[in-house]
Amino acid sequence: MTTEPMPAVEAPSIDRRAWVERILTGRQRVDRVRQVRESAILGLLFLAALVSVATTIGIVYTLALETFHFFQHVSIVDFLTDTQWTPLFTEKHYGIWPLLTATIVVSTIAMLVALPLGLLAAIGLSEYASPRLAATVKPILEILAGVPTVVYGYFALLFVTPLLQRFIPQLEVFNALSAGLVMGIMILPLVASLSEDAMRAVPQSLREGAYALGATKLEVVWRVVVPSSLSGIVAAFILAVSRAVGETMIVAIAMGQVPRFTLNPLVAMETMTAYIVQVSLGDTPHGTIEYQTIFAVGTTLFVITMVLNLLSYRFLKRFREVYE
Amino acid sequence: MSDPMTTLTTAQAARAEAARGTGPAPIAAGMDVEHLSAFYGRFQALDDITFPIHPGAVTAVIGPSGCGKSTFIRCLNRLHELTPGARVTGSVRLEGIEIYQPGIDPARVRQLIGMVFQKPNPFPTLSIYDNVLSGVRLHRPRLSRAEADEIVERSLRAAALWDEVKDKLKAPGTSLSGGQQQRLCIARALAVEPLVLLMDEPTSALDPIATYRIEELIWELKQRYTIVIVTHNMQQAARIADYVAFLLAGEERTGRLIEFDTAQRIFTNPKRKETEDYITGKIG
Numbered sequence A: 001m002t003t004e005p006m007p008a009v010e011a012p013s014i015d016r017r018a019w020v021e022r023i024l025t026g027r028q029r030v031d032r033v034r035q036v037r038e039s040a041i042l043g044l045l046f047l048a049a050l051v052s053v054a055t056t057i058g059i060v061y062t063l064a065l066e067t068f069h070f071f072q073h074v075s076i077v078d079f080l081t082d083t084q085w086t087p088l089f090t091e092k093h094y095g096i097w098p099l100l101t102a103t104i105v106v107s108t109i110a111m112l113v114a115l116p117l118g119l120l121a122a123i124g125l126s127e128y129a130s131p132r133l134a135a136t137v138k139p140i141l142e143i144l145a146g147v148p149t150v151v152y153g154y155f156a157l158l159f160v161t162p163l164l165q166r167f168i169p170q171l172e173v174f175n176a177l178s179a180g181l182v183m184g185i186m187i188l189p190l191v192a193s194l195s196e197d198a199m200r201a202v203p204q205s206l207r208e209g210a211y212a213l214g215a216t217k218l219e220v221v222w223r224v225v226v227p228s229s230l231s232g233i234v235a236a237f238i239l240a241v242s243r244a245v246g247e248t249m250i251v252a253i254a255m256g257q258v259p260r261f262t263l264n265p266l267v268a269m270e271t272m273t274a275y276i277v278q279v280s281l282g283d284t285p286h287g288t289i290e291y292q293t294i295f296a297v298g299t300t301l302f303v304i305t306m307v308l309n310l311l312s313y314r315f316l317k318r319f320r321e322v323y324e
Numbered sequence B: 001m002s003d004p005m006t007t008l009t010t011a012q013a014a015r016a017e018a019a020r021g022t023g024p025a026p027i028a029a030g031m032d033v034e035h036l037s038a039f040y041g042r043f044q045a046l047d048d049i050t051f052p053i054h055p056g057a058v059t060a061v062i063g064p065s066g067c068g069k070s071t072f073i074r075c076l077n078r079l080h081e082l083t084p085g086a087r088v089t090g091s092v093r094l095e096g097i098e099i100y101q102p103g104i105d106p107a108r109v110r111q112l113i114g115m116v117f118q119k120p121n122p123f124p125t126l127s128i129y130d131n132v133l134s135g136v137r138l139h140r141p142r143l144s145r146a147e148a149d150e151i152v153e154r155s156l157r158a159a160a161l162w163d164e165v166k167d168k169l170k171a172p173g174t175s176l177s178g179g180q181q182q183r184l185c186i187a188r189a190l191a192v193e194p195l196v197l198l199m200d201e202p203t204s205a206l207d208p209i210a211t212y213r214i215e216e217l218i219w220e221l222k223q224r225y226t227i228v229i230v231t232h233n234m235q236q237a238a239r240i241a242d243y244v245a246f247l248l249a250g251e252e253r254t255g256r257l258i259e260f261d262t263a264q265r266i267f268t269n270p271k272r273k274e275t276e277d278y279i280t281g282k283i284g
């Protein structure tokens, strides 16, 4: 290598052309190594994608097959209109509504806790907390998210329910209220951290634009930051709902296994997930109609969470487009 | 362009280096753009652009905002196709070799045709030293310490930044001022030893003094590199350009070449009415 810069040189053009061509066509040894590496990585990524796609197809196939068998015995109209769910009794009814309402009731309670608190936590963390405070609070939230759900289940059953019973004497031992409250606390970190990410992505220049018009901090937060990050926040909410709908341990432990068609959160109910746990833990023989019910319920659950996740994805995508 | 001082020995040295795959000292090379059209999905951003890019000269691309200047310059190093849905038709040649033909490695095209962006974009996790070497390391993974030091010093000197940073090469690249960051990005591009340097409004984010230093630098660089610069600043184009291409977009927002000529003729005696209106500030 020469140390001083090369002077302007015009090499004989035929050589230079050959040289440029040699580089551009990428046929040197380093190029071949690089190309092999690139295609190896590509193959690996493709394989990884294939595994998850294949798994999904497998799951959908199993679900669909057993659900199809189920609906050969039970009419889909009964499934969607009957208000009793008693497949394990002699007098059999196959109405999904008791399970569905239980899921809706407990998820609603959970969201009533998780949404406002999560949003407030996100605003506090992203807009108000000093970096030091945020650095202490965030790990605590993450610990909350890392607690196994079975622990939350017993927390609801053995701590929250007795506590609530002091104020609401008619509260049953198994009930939707305490399961919902505890589920809300469990989901809170998810809502808080996703919403906080959305708020942090709002460019500082927008905030400054509002401050420069004479806005106070609260006005900046409510009129600029929250609206600007709304689709991100909505996506977080929808994801949280889908998490609540699919939650299993808390409801199986603290909510009971009584498929009742009611909106009263003070009594025992059975969610879709809890029913699936109940049947899979029992000794229902493979291939019977009782066995097939869990796939019908599973399919219902799958459709609901899939729709929610797709919705959330749409919102997130819209949100990303705004600031790129 | 023909340099009377050309000696066969330096040319041979350059070729010998090239043969070793270590890259030659930059030798100014020309480009030819013919019937170039560019699309974003179904939207056509450029239509049928044809003009030569002369070796060892500064070609300025001017025109009002949104006429496709950035799109154009990004077609020259095959960066345009990285935008999802984007497409190019027509021909771009470097030293007579079509860069859009099958069998051309786009990564190698970008090695020979460097680029500097509007906003300085040094890599935030790297020091000044490592920023300069970031491109070189892609092409030469096994770089000795001495070679690395030498490339860093040579590139920073070429970018007129050496004296300001030689005592803090380990500081993060982002700790520099805007103008220094932009010169760091130029050094980073030069370190790869390109033949052509593309610059997309390199001074529009800088103050007048930093702008002046970059313009001075461009003057020096054109001794050894072919430079294409996008600018919306007429004075800047008049100060530094040897050739000027004027683009304009019509109603459908598709950019077309209105006029290409030497800077002198464009600024003193343009042939087209639109050019005159633009450089005298009547449009744009």
Ligand SMILES: Nc1ncnc2c1ncn2[C@@H]1O[C@H](COP(=O)(O)OP(=O)(O)O)[C@@H](O)[C@H]1O
Pocket: B040, B043, B045, B063, B064, B065, B066, B067, B068, B069, B070, B071, B072, B083, B253
């Ligand atoms: N990523 C993109 N997708 C779609 N259209 C784009 C994109 N980038 C630029 N354009 C459009 O292409 C045209 C030319 O843009 P650009 O090359 O950035 O202009 P200039 O640099 O001259 O201001 C504009 O109409 C712009 O809206």
Ligand SMILES: [Mg+2]
Pocket: B069, B070, B071
């Ligand atoms: Mg531009």
